[in-house]
Amino acid sequence: xxxxxxxxxxxxxxxxxxxxxxxxxxxxxxxxxxxxxxxxxxxxxxxxxxxxxxxxxxxxxxxxxxxxxxxxxxxxxxxxxxxxxxxxxxxxxxxxxxxxxxxxxxxxxxxxxxxxxxxxxxxxxxxxxxxxxxxxxxxxxxxxxxxxxxxxxxxxxxxxxxxxxxxxxxxxxxxxxxxxxxxxxxxxxxxxxxxxxxxxxxxxxxxxxxxxxxxxxxxxxxxxxxxxxxxxxxxxxxxxxxxxxxxxxxxxxx
Amino acid sequence: xxxxxxxxxxxxxxxxxxxxxxxxxxxxxxxxxxxxxxxxxxxxxxxxxxxxxxxxxxxxxxxxxxxxxxxxxxxxxxxxxxxxxxxxxxxxxxxxxxxxxxxxxxxxxxxxxxxxxxxxxxxxxxxxxxxxxxxxxxxxxxxxxxxxxxxxxxxxxxxxxxxxxxxxxxxxxxxxxxxxxxxxxxxxxxxxxxxxxxxxxxxxxxxxxxxxxxxxxxxxxxxxxxxxxxxxxxxxxxxxxxxxxxxxxxxxxxxxxxxxxxxxxx
Numbered sequence: 097x098x099x100x101x102x103x104x105x106x107x108x109x110x111x112x113x114x115x116x117x118x119x120x121x122x123x124x125x126x127x128x129x130x131x132x133x134x135x136x137x138x139x140x141x142x143x144x145x146x147x148x149x150x151x152x153x154x155x156x157x158x159x160x161x162x163x164x165x166x167x168x169x170x171x172x173x174x175x176x177x178x179x180x181x182x183x184x185x186x187x188x189x190x191x192x193x194x195x196x197x198x199x200x201x202x203x204x205x206x207x208x209x210x211x212x213x214x215x216x217x218x219x220x221x222x223x224x225x226x227x228x229x230x231x232x233x234x235x236x237x238x239x240x241x242x243x244x245x246x247x248x249x250x251x252x253x254x255x256x257x258x259x260x261x262x263x264x265x266x267x268x269x270x271x272x273x274x275x276x277x278x279x280x281x282x283x284x285x286x287x288x289x290x291x292x293x294x295x296x297x298x299x300x301x302x303x304x305x306x307x308x309x310x311x312x313x314x315x316x317x318x319x320x321x322x323x324x325x326x327x328x329x330x331x332x333x334x335x336x337x338x339x340x341x342x343x344x345x346x347x348x349x350x
Numbered sequence: 351x352x353x354x355x356x357x358x359x360x361x362x363x364x365x366x367x368x369x370x371x372x373x374x375x376x377x378x379x380x381x382x383x384x385x386x387x388x389x390x391x392x393x394x395x396x397x398x399x400x401x402x403x404x405x406x407x408x409x410x411x412x413x414x415x416x417x418x419x420x421x422x423x424x425x426x427x428x429x430x431x432x433x434x435x436x437x438x439x440x441x442x443x444x445x446x447x448x449x450x451x452x453x454x455x456x457x458x459x460x461x462x463x464x465x466x467x468x469x470x471x472x473x474x475x476x477x478x479x480x481x482x483x484x485x486x487x488x489x490x491x492x493x494x495x496x497x498x499x500x501x502x503x504x505x506x507x508x509x510x511x512x513x514x515x516x517x518x519x520x521x522x523x524x525x526x527x528x529x530x531x532x533x534x535x536x537x538x539x540x541x542x543x544x545x546x547x548x549x550x551x552x553x554x555x556x557x558x559x560x561x562x563x564x565x566x567x568x569x570x571x572x573x574x575x576x577x578x579x580x581x582x583x584x585x586x587x588x589x590x591x592x593x594x595x596x597x598x599x600x601x602x603x604x605x606x607x608x609x610x611x612x613x614x615x616x
Contacts, residue, residue: 349548
């Protein structure tokens with residue numbers, strides 16, 4: 097090939113690269129329920145199945161006190177404005193109850209002292225936000241498996257919904273309160289706890305007081321804060337959570 | 351100049367996987383930058399320092415009167431990168447919209463596409479490894495002692511833009527392709543997996559290999575930069591060595607070698 101032609105092609109190539117890249121708006125049209133989106137989201141199932149296969153019942157890494165180098169960074173709602181929440185907080189959670197309902201033999205209504213009277217688990221773990229950052233903190237609470245054992249799961253029980261007290265979004269049809277869900281594999285995992293304590297003190301409001309979920313093998317958005325109720329169900333009635341309805345994967349393990 | 355003979359140089363598996371990887375890496379890069387933009391900072395260690403400093407790179411934005419300045423901080427040293435990094439088009443984002451998929455902030459969609467192409471890349475890489483072990487292609491990528499002796503001359507020839515078109519890869523090609531296939535891509539997959547909290551439970555020892563999840567994330571980013579560098583040099587070499595011949599070989603497998611044959615590469 098003549099040298100001048102080669103040189104011209106090089107120049108064209110270099111000049112074309114930014115033009116090619118700025119064409120990426122081409123890929124902006126990916127409707128939430130389109131066929132392409134469904135194809136891509138199909139990979140989430142493969143990812144979930146693989147994670148179940150390789151992680152099995154393994155525990156998330158736990159750390160030491162020396163690894164707690166800062167306060168726990170809060171995310172999402174950090175100070176619920178909801179009137180019922182403020183009233184409960186003003187009364188030091190004396191009137192707050194955690195309800196356990198749905199596919200259980202014995203529905204429960206537990207106060208904070210009830211939960212604290214149960215055997216506790218303390219774990220120093222790394223919280224990974226879907227945004228990419230990590231923060232290590234110590235969490236104290238009761239294993240969810242103990243609470244579910246007390247409520248006695250009925251045979252059809254498959255999933256657990258977690259209902260929060262904080263309004264994350266105000267829409268035309270009123271406020272949307274945060275919610276999440278897990279399958280029994282993660283709900284019954286030994287490190288899955290309902291935490292009322294953090295870094296040696298009571299759980300602060302910005303981190304989900306009076307009670308929040310810790311599911312250590314998944315990302316932060318799966319761990320609902322400001323819990324009010326737990327509902328055991330045979331099947332999910334929606335995409336499984338606030339962020340899942342907005343395109344995030346239901347199994348937040350990666 | 352007399353034309354050399356056409357030889358069959360690229361097997362169907364090589365050609366197929368090449369293009370699957372090209373498409374996958376394109377989407378992985380641009381969705382990766384979208385994911386990075388959700389928290390445009392890199393750290394060393396197990397966690398991200400919010401109350402202490404372990405950041406190695408931060409793409410930030412700062413209000414300066416009426417304008418928004420992009421500020422890139424590398425190991426504590428600040429650089430004004432307005433228009434490219436930190437702030438562009440009057441908005442604060444790590445990488446500009448033209449470098450991400452989608453072009454606007456949409457972490458959820460970025461993740462869905464990223465993980466889809468992470469699978470296509472990993473599975474085709476695995477298929478390529480197995481078939482290349484069986485058909486001997488892997489040996490064609492590993493430099494021989496005589497290749498290494500020819501290295502200084504080969505570097506000199508490339509620097510002078512004198513390209514030999516042989517039946518086999520020259521030593522710089524072998525080093526570049528082997529580096530990408532045996533080092534960079536496996537590193538990318540392993541550091542990517544190390545960012546998964548569920549994979550951390552399965553293989554906690556891998557975190558210790560890197561020195562923590564945030565270091566794994568930083569390595570993932572650094573290897574991305576090396577892959578981009580490889581891509582730029584790869585395309586430059588194709589353009590300089592004769593783009594039509596090179597493209598024909600990666601599309602049809604047939605490659606025109608120099609009339610004197612491939613004595614040099616052998």
